[in-house]
Each structure stands twice: as structure tokens, then as C-alpha cells.
Amino acid sequence: MSHEASYKSLRRSMILMLILVSLAPLVMVSAVLGNRFHTSYKEKALAHLDEVLLKHKQTIDSFLDAKVAEIRVLVDVTPFKAFFDPQTLESLLLSLQDRHHGVFVDLGVVNAEGEQAAYAGPFLLGSADYSQAHWFQAAMRRQVYISDVFLGVRGLPHFIVAVRKKYEGRDWIVRSTIDFAAFNRLVENVRIGDTGLAFIVNKDGEFQTKPRMDISSELPKLMALIKSRGKPGAGRWLSRAKDASGVWSCLFESPSTGQEYVVLMTELKGGEWTLVYQQTERDAFQDLYRSRIAAIVIVLLGAAAIVAAALYVSQRFVNHLRRLDREKEVLNEQMLETGRLASVGELAAGVAHEINNPVAIMMEEAGWVEDLLEDENPWENEEEIRRALSQIRTQGGRCREITHKLLSFARKIDPTVVLLDLNQAVEEISELSEQRARYAGVQIITDLASDLPEVRASASELQQVLLNLINNAIDAMDGRDGRLTLTTRKVGEDVQLEVADTGRGIPAANLQRIFDPFFTTKPVGKGTGLGLSICYGVIKKMGGDITVSSKVDAGTVFRIRVPGAEDTHVPAGKDAQSRTSA
Amino acid sequence: MNEHAMKLLVVDDERHFLETLVKRLGRRGFSVRGADSGERALEEMSASPADVVVLDVKMPGISGLETLQRIKADYPLTEVVMLTAHADMEAAAEGMEFGAFDYLMKPMDIDELVYKIEDAWRRRSLRGLKIQQMRSRARTSPDET
Numbered sequence: 001m002s003h004e005a006s007y008k009s010l011r012r013s014m015i016l017m018l019i020l021v022s023l024a025p026l027v028m029v030s031a032v033l034g035n036r037f038h039t040s041y042k043e044k045a046l047a048h049l050d051e052v053l054l055k056h057k058q059t060i061d062s063f064l065d066a067k068v069a070e071i072r073v074l075v076d077v078t079p080f081k082a083f084f085d086p087q088t089l090e091s092l093l094l095s096l097q098d099r100h101h102g103v104f105v106d107l108g109v110v111n112a113e114g115e116q117a118a119y120a121g122p123f124l125l126g127s128a129d130y131s132q133a134h135w136f137q138a139a140m141r142r143q144v145y146i147s148d149v150f151l152g153v154r155g156l157p158h159f160i161v162a163v164r165k166k167y168e169g170r171d172w173i174v175r176s177t178i179d180f181a182a183f184n185r186l187v188e189n190v191r192i193g194d195t196g197l198a199f200i201v202n203k204d205g206e207f208q209t210k211p212r213m214d215i216s217s218e219l220p221k222l223m224a225l226i227k228s229r230g231k232p233g234a235g236r237w238l239s240r241a242k243d244a245s246g247v248w249s250c251l252f253e254s255p256s257t258g259q260e261y262v263v264l265m266t267e268l269k270g271g272e273w274t275l276v277y278q279q280t281e282r283d284a285f286q287d288l289y290r291s292r293i294a295a296i297v298i299v300l301l302g303a304a305a306i307v308a309a310a311l312y313v314s315q316r317f318v319n320h321l322r323r324l325d326r327e328k329e330v331l332n333e334q335m336l337e338t339g340r341l342a343s344v345g346e347l348a349a350g351v352a353h354e355i356n357n358p359v360a361i362m363m364e365e366a367g368w369v370e371d372l373l374e375d376e377n378p379w380e381n382e383e384e385i386r387r388a389l390s391q392i393r394t395q396g397g398r399c400r401e402i403t404h405k406l407l408s409f410a411r412k413i414d415p416t417v418v419l420l421d422l423n424q425a426v427e428e429i430s431e432l433s434e435q436r437a438r439y440a441g442v443q444i445i446t447d448l449a450s451d452l453p454e455v456r457a458s459a460s461e462l463q464q465v466l467l468n469l470i471n472n473a474i475d476a477m478d479g480r481d482g483r484l485t486l487t488t489r490k491v492g493e494d495v496q497l498e499v500a501d502t503g504r505g506i507p508a509a510n511l512q513r514i515f516d517p518f519f520t521t522k523p524v525g526k527g528t529g530l531g532l533s534i535c536y537g538v539i540k541k542m543g544g545d546i547t548v549s550s551k552v553d554a555g556t557v558f559r560i561r562v563p564g565a566e567d568t569h570v571p572a573g574k575d576a577q578s579r580t581s582a
Numbered sequence: 583m584n585e586h587a588m589k590l591l592v593v594d595d596e597r598h599f600l601e602t603l604v605k606r607l608g609r610r611g612f613s614v615r616g617a618d619s620g621e622r623a624l625e626e627m628s629a630s631p632a633d634v635v636v637l638d639v640k641m642p643g644i645s646g647l648e649t650l651q652r653i654k655a656d657y658p659l660t661e662v663v664m665l666t667a668h669a670d671m672e673a674a675a676e677g678m679e680f681g682a683f684d685y686l687m688k689p690m691d692i693d694e695l696v697y698k699i700e701d702a703w704r705r706r707s708l709r710g711l712k713i714q715q716m717r718s719r720a721r722t723s724p725d726e727t
Contacts (some may be wrong), residue, residue: 359689361599361602364602367602438643
């Protein structure tokens with residue numbers, strides 16, 4: 001049904017509209033706020049990591065500085081001669097170990113040739129030769145040197161703090177081994193979240209601390225990043241690629257696991273070492289991702305609620321509309337029925353008179369027979385009695401014909417659409433209206449085309465249209481001795497009916513409103529104003545058109561055009577007929 | 583008052599009805615003529631004015647009401663009994679206004695019609711008598727003065 005289709009499309013556009021209008025702000029607000037939150041939260045989280053890293057950088061730097069300073073103080077304040085005394089050296093070491101929780105592992109003095117002159121410590125190194133050691137060569141060039149971590153002659157990871165001192169015209173180096181474990185702990189403690197990992201590498205990519213996890217596979221890529229020093233294009237540097245505090249940060253994808261890491265790095269020991277901190281992005285921005293999931297869940301729930309509401313509201317609206325439409329339909333039907341009753345009433349006035357006449361004749365004839373039977377010898381009048389009886393029969397037949405016609409019309413409205421012969425309908429109704437026309441002094445002329453295709457219509461509705469138009473025409477000509485012409489023609493594929501009267505016409509001002517319901521120029525109580533609006537409705541329903549043209553005091557023509565049914569063939573041999581009745 | 587000196591005219595467009603009614607009234611001793619239209623009725627009246635006219639209201643051509651008006655205008659003494667259709671009270675009331683004696687609804691009982699005609703005739707005769715008396719008084723009064 002086209003009704004259902006229009007309801008559906010209405011509902012669809014309503015749902016779309018509601019969802020669009022409600023979802024758009026929701027999505028926009030959450031996108032904008034989410035983006036803002038995302039950016040600022042990331043900045044904050046990075047700033048926090050920066051802070052942590054800087055603190056540790058300071059701690060490590062001050063640790064190293066403190067160790068160097070300690071040795072320098074030792075060298076400065078102790079008579080250098082005492083370093084060569086194993087007893088004194090041993091007590092110095094013990095004191096250092098005691099005050100520094102065992103950070104200093106051993107203490108030794110090396111001459112300019114790299115030979116160890118004195119030693120105190122657990123390794124009983126005696127006179128080791130350091131002349132080829134990298135740290136020794138570096139220490140000889142500088143006043144103070146902290147070595148990289150190396151395995152050394154003892155095969156244990158350690159690093160050396162060396163201080164050069166001039167004594168008796170010769171260069172001497174006082175060196176101490178720093179406990180790797182104690183140093184390592186400083187860095188290991190830098191641990192945030194589950195995956196936070198800190199370590200120190202030197203320029204050659206050698207670990208200076210022992211990372212908690214094996215990251216050797218990622219090291220080459222990391223070194224490339226470290227060497228690039230935040231150069232654009234070398235890595236996915238975050239917005240604060242190198243901030244004032246000397247921390248670089250970037251995103252880094254692990255070649256082995258494919259995980260995304262946030263990497264922060266800063267220089268240590270004047271650029272010789274780099275302190276690296278890495279953490280998986282997921283871990284670093286965990287709170288962000290959690291709140292993002294919460295936001296998405298809320299948005300989705302909201303969207304679901306909106307969709308549900310849109311469905312519900314539109315369903316209710318459409319249901320309401322459907323009910324209204326149904327009520328309107330019922331009202332229309334009632335209106336049609338009312339208009340029908342009105343036209344039937346009008347018709348009845350004529351028909352009543354028509355029936356009344358034969359009844360009166362029958363009663364007169366019956367009375368006449370009674371009169372004759374009162375005679376002494378009634379059979380003298382047999383001829384006359386027979387004539388009267390046959391007249392009664394004739395008049396009875398007339399009554400029956402009239403009642404049949406009326407009954408066929410007055411049946412309840414049947415909107416079933418069937419194939420109809422318009423000519424036949426015109427003839428029926430014009431016959432029915434003849435009596436009324438005769439007393440109004442109107443002559444009905446029918447001019448019906450023989451090649452008329454059938455039309456699809458409800459018989460009772462079509463009858464009503466014709467009756468309304470004929471009644472109106474007769475009313476318009478009351479007391480004017482007019483002519484009512486009913487013409488049918490085939491126009492293209494359409495069937496056309498013209499109802500033309502020679503009545504008083506319709507003023508132009510009323511012509512516009514003539515098909516409006518309840519518009520009438522008849523006095524109150526005479527017309528319902530429904531007739532023509534019903535005609536209009538019926539013809540439109542048939543897919544046709546009804547138009548009117550009128551000239552005041554000359555007459556009015558109503559022209560109806562309805563589509564002819566395609567598959568109709570006109571019965572042959574039915575010639576054009578023109579019938580005139582007075 | 584001799585009823586049977588009365589001249590009666592019945593007017594109805596339905597020929598069968600008219601013929602039978604004329605026969606029945608004739609059988610009851612009336613001197614009755616028929617006319618099947620308003621025009622014919624007026625012709626009959628001008629040929630020989632009737633005392634009482636039984637007139638159908640609804641007729642094609644000159645309607646009953648118009649015929650009534652013309653008869654009343656030309657022959658004021660003639661009484662008219664109207665015959666109306668059942669639901670047509672308006673026409674009956676209008677007819678009374680135009681001076682009809684009374685009305686009957688069709689189909690009517692023949693006896694009722696006869697009574698009405700006799701009543702109408704009585705009034706017609708009384709009025710005729712009164713007019714004669716007034717005329718004779720008018721004629722004699724100049725002698726008295």
C-alpha cells in the first residue's frame with residue numbers, strides 16, 4: 001500500500017534526523033574534548049617522565065661526582081707517601097668502604113708507566129700493568145677520569161675512578177674501583193609502571209648498567225636514535241624533541257616485539273654516557289587509554305540510547321499519524337455517506353411523487369370498480385371492470401419499476417472497484433432523475449459515444465457523482481425551462497463526461513471554492529455543501545480530474561476525465577445513440 | 583342550494599387518474615369536466631367558469647400554484663380544493679395562502695373528496711347569495727333615500 005510506504009519513508013527520515021541531530025553534538029564534543037585531553041595528558045605524562053629522568057640524572061651525576069671528589073680529597077689531604085704504605089692504604093680503603101657502604105671496592109696507585117705501585121683490596125693484584133688500559137691512557141691525559149664499565153683483568157663488570165697527582169716530579173694515578181652493583185641499583189630504581197626500564201649506554205653502545213630485561217636486539221636502533229640527538233627525521237620525536245632540560249623523547253617501535261615504546265634519553269658524564277628510559281606507550285599512557293575506553297563506552301551507550309529513543313519516538317509518531325489518518329478515513333467515509341443520504345433525500349422527493357401517482361391511479365380504479373359493483377347488475381359493466389383491473393396491474397408494474405431503481409441505488413456504499421460502462425451509469429441516473437427534471441421544467445438530453453472504453457470505479461460512488469452533478473444542474477435551472485446535456489466522449493486514452501446545464505451559472509468568486517467541503521450557496525438546511533467535494537474526492541481517487549467552467553446566466557459545464565481501463569474492447573454493433581427525454 | 587347545479591372542474595396531469603376520477607364523480611351526480619394541464623384548465627374556465635376546481639399542485643408546464651393564482655384572480659368566487667403529494671406540505675400551505683378552500687393529500691378517499699367539494703360548494707353558494715343580497719340592497723337603497 002502506498003500509505004504504508006509513505007509511513008515508512010517518513011519514519012526513516014525522522015529516525016535519521018533525530019539520530020543526526022543528537023549524535024552530531026555528542027560525537028563532536030567527545031572528539032574535541034577527547035583530543036584536547038589526549039594531547040594535554042600525553043604532555044603531562046611525558047613531563048612527569050622527564051622529571052623522573054632528570055632526577056635520576058642528577059642522582060647519578062652527583063654519585064659519580066661524589067666518588068671522584070672523595071678520591072680527590074683523599075689525594076689532596078693525604079701525604080702522597082702514605083699511599084705507598086700498604087697498611088695506610090688498607091685503612092684508607094676500609095674507611096672509605098665504611099663511610100660509603102662498600103661502594104669503593106679497592107684502592108691503588110699507578111705510576112706514569114702504568115705499573116701498579118701499591119694496592120689495597122680483595123683482588124691481590126700485586127703489580128698489575130695498566131699501561132695499555134684505555135682508562136689509564138685517558139687518565140694520564142686528564143686530571144680526573146671516570147672509565148666506562150668493563151670486565152677488566154678480573155672478569156667482573158666494574159668501572160674505575162682515576163685521579164692524577166704530581167709527586168716528586170712524577171705523575172701518579174690514584175685509582176679506585178667502584179662497585180658495579182651499587183651503581184646499577186641507582187639506575188634500576190628508575191622504574192615506573194610495569195614496563196618502565198632505565199639503563200645507561202656509552203658511546204659505543206655498551207651497557208653501563210645491567211638492564212632488567214634483555215634488550216640487546218633493540219640496541220642498534222636505539223643507538224641510532226641516540227646518535228641522531230633529536231635530529232628531525234631520524235625518529236618520531238615527540239613535540240618536545242629536546243627540551244630545555246636536555247631530555248629527548250620519541251616514539252620507538254621495538255624491532256623484536258613490534259611494541260610501541262616511549263623513549264626518553266639524556267646525557268650523562270658530559271655526553272660520554274646516555275641515560276635511556278623506555279616504557280611501552282600503552283603502559284606510559286595507561287590512564288589515558290583507560291579514560292578513552294570509558295569515554296568510548298559512554299559515547300556508544302549514549303548513541304545506543306539515542307537510536308533507541310529515535311526508534312521509539314518515530315514509531316509513536318507514526319502510529320499516532322496512522323491513527324489520525326484512519327480517523328480521517330472514517331470521517332471521510334461518513335462524509336461520503338452523509339452526502340449520499342442528502343442526495344438520496346433529494347432524489348426521494350422526486351421518486352415519492354412518482355410513486356404517488358400510480359398509487360393514486362390504482363386507488364381511483366379500485367374505487368371505480370367498487371362503484372360499479374354496487375350496481376344492480378354489475379356484469380353489465382364487465383368490460384369496464386376488466387379495463388380498470390388491467391390499469392391497476394399496469395400502475396402496479398410502474399411502482400415496481402420505480403422501487404427497483406431506487407433500491408439499486410440506495411444500497412450501502414460499496415467501494416469495490418470494478419469495470420463499469422459509464423454510458424450505462426449515465427442512463428440509469430438520468431432515468432432516475434427524469435421525474436424531478438420534468439417537474440422542474442428541465443429537459444435531459446444524453447449524447448453517449450459508442451466507442452467508450454470501460455472505466456475502473458466503484459459503482460455506487462460513480463452513481464453518486466452523477467446524481468450530485470445532475471441534481472445540482474436541475475437546481476441551477478429551477479423554473480427556467482432549461483436543458484441538461486450529458487455527453488460522453490473518448491479523448492485519447494481517457495473517458496470524458498460533460499454535464500452541461502443552461503442554468504444561472506456560478507459567479508467567478510465562488511468558482512474557486514466550489515469543490516471545498518461545506519461550501520454551499522444554498523440556504524441553511526437545504527444543502528450540505530458536500531456534494532461537489534465528494535465528487536472531487538471520488539474522481540481523484542479514480543485517477544481522473546474534474547473541472548468546471550461557468551458563465552453567469554448562461555450555464556455551467558462540469559467536465560470529468562477519467563482514465564479508461566486498458567484491456568477493454570467495445571462490443572461491436574453498438575451504434576452511437578442519442579436519446580432525448582422530457 | 584342545489585348541489586347538482588354545481589359545475590366542477592378536475593385538473594390533473596396524470597390522464598388515467600383524471601379520467602377515472604371524472605367518471606366516479608359523475609356517477610355521484612356531479613356535473614364534472616376534466617383538464618390535464620394548467621393551460622387546459624384556464625381554457626375550460628374561460629369557456630365556462632366552474633364553481634369548484636379540484637387542482638393537482640404539481641404539474642409540468644403551468645404549475646398548480648400558478649393555475650390557482652390565475653383562477654383566483656379571474657374568478658374570485660370559484661373555490662379550489664388542492665391535491666398535493668404526501669410530503670409536500672409547503673405547497674399546501676402556499677396554496678392556502680393564495681386562497682384555496684382546502685387541500686387533500688393524494689391518494690385520497692373519494693368520500694372525503696366529495697365532502698370537501700360539497701363544503702366548498704356550500705361556501706361558494708353562501709358567498710354568491712351574500713353578494714346577490716348586497717347587490718339587491720344596493721339597488722333598493724337609493725329608493726329608500
